[in-house]
Amino acid sequence: MKVLHIVEALGGGVTSALREYISATSADAEHFVAGRPRPTHGTGDDLGAPSVRELPSKLSPVRMVAAVEDAVRRTRPDVVHVHSSWAGAYARASLRVPADRVVYTPHCFGFERTDLSRAHRLALYRAEHLLARRTAGVAAVSPREAALAARLGVRRVAYVPQVVSLPGWALRERAAAAEQPGEHGPRYVTAGRICPQKDPAFFAATARELLRSRPDAEVVWLGGGTPQDEERLRSIGVRVTGWIERSALLGELARADVYVHSAAWEGSPMTILEAAELGVPVVARRIAALESLGVRRLERTPSALASTAEETAKDPQSAGVGLDLAAVHNSAAQREALLGLYEQVASSAR
Template sequence: MSTGIESIDGRGVYRTAAQLPDGMSARVRAVRQVIDDVAPDVVHAHSSWAGLYTRLRRLPVPVVYQPHCYYFERADLSAPVRSAVRVLERALAANGSVVAAVSRREESLALSMGVRDVVRIPNAPSSAAVREAGARSGAPAGDRSTVTMVGRVVAQKDPRFFAETARYAYRSGLGLSFRWLGDGDKALVRELRDAGVEVTGWLTADDVMRELVASDVYLHCAAYEGFPISVLDAARVGLPTVVRRIPAFEGTGLTTARTPAEAAFAAHAAVADTEQRLRMIASGDRLVGEMDESALHDGVVEAYAKATGGALVP
């Protein structure tokens, strides 16, 4: 959930930061007060909660709303709740100017809700994710190949799917080991470890990159997403990548899996079949070519220009 408001000048330098108070009404008022004090040219709202605080009341400046996964995409919500949230999103759209979508899926969802101005601002790999030329092109060495996931251990990332994938691979003798880079819910961490998954705990960004480079396959098992940076990081360092078959990954060309069994066999193919491994790496390379720092920059410029009628071009 969003907890702060930051203002940035035209050079990308932070000017002010303000902590949001507790309570919905108080947060909506705080946003309006900061806007009155700072007088920005445009407001960029990151996440569904920020979109709520900035669009519940019409602001005197244009809003670029970047949901980073619409709230109604949550798989753990009941159908009536998802429908109600979607109706709210449609109503709030009248008080925003531009929706910034991180994926084709978000773009189509925004258009389906009647949003007129939708701009793609894709996520980009972390700056630390640098490809080591040729490092991942050959088959991995060692008795077991490492399958890695990066993220918080929370329900949205569906660690149970990862645990079941590990159990299936171990029962089937696929020669894989499993590792989760991150930490989170203690009960879910325990479930991962009970399934034979190594859970590293929180790591620095540089350590995450080092661990990714030392892996053999990346498996992203989240139940729903906007578009995860960790997938782009894995692709940039040259890892063959398997992703859960969820709407966020439609049209990416990545190898997908519906079930833990499919995920286990896809990961095994990535290390046992050289041609398949190279195809998976090539798919990741194409994805990073579409979702990189240049595309992100161009998307931000287009969104701000649209929101302000061409008055603001960073």
């Protein structure tokens, strides 16, 4: 089976997720990638695909559709797996991309964005509803995303749990950090691009509460954004690393006391899974996607999130890691769900 992945923005969590998809199904499918790299958001990941074709960095939507069509024509795939909203729109808008071969992973639907007006979100919902007619299946990253896809009328919907693969050194570093109580205050960490989705204002308000309660605490944002956004966080005492590769991120994360997630909307954030897999307690803002994933310690306000983070730092064992990875988020479950959807789509398209 040939699978062509179309990725409009190749970087960050989407790249990490794609790496796991390819790894989980490589014994049964030959993978190709056509993507537009984000050089400033590289993860250092090797996708493991035999062919990674770069889409042009600056093209109009019309020419981007043509570039996607060219990738499909050259590859002649059994399945066209499109990732995120823009790639989903480019591929499904083209009549030359067979609709009965398209698998779509939104990685969070655009109409979930809370920084847009109600009218804008409604327009995005209607666009997704129309494009659902040209979608053979949705590989959803959370139960929430699966429910939304079914509501849109997609014919086949599969919940494909996200999975993280951690190097042994990261697990050993975490074990060493847990065995050696620090002489400093608690270390609170978050990760991702500083952007509206991650709601840096919500995180900043949480950080102020944490630092007011414990001036010796360390609050860290692993990632970067505009110079102005980074400076706003630094001005209240947050250490901002700038964009770093995944290996550096894991090293920082392994030494954290609590992972604090402030996003206003999400699909299924890889950083939460990485923290949980390392055994770092997770506390997060209460949003629908994280509720559906079973994250346990969720709060609605910065003050409540800070309070829960402080309690968790004092007694991490009582909090658990915030997510039951073993039962759902493993390679076998991911492979079964993803390959099952691929096979259904490829068989029906023959």
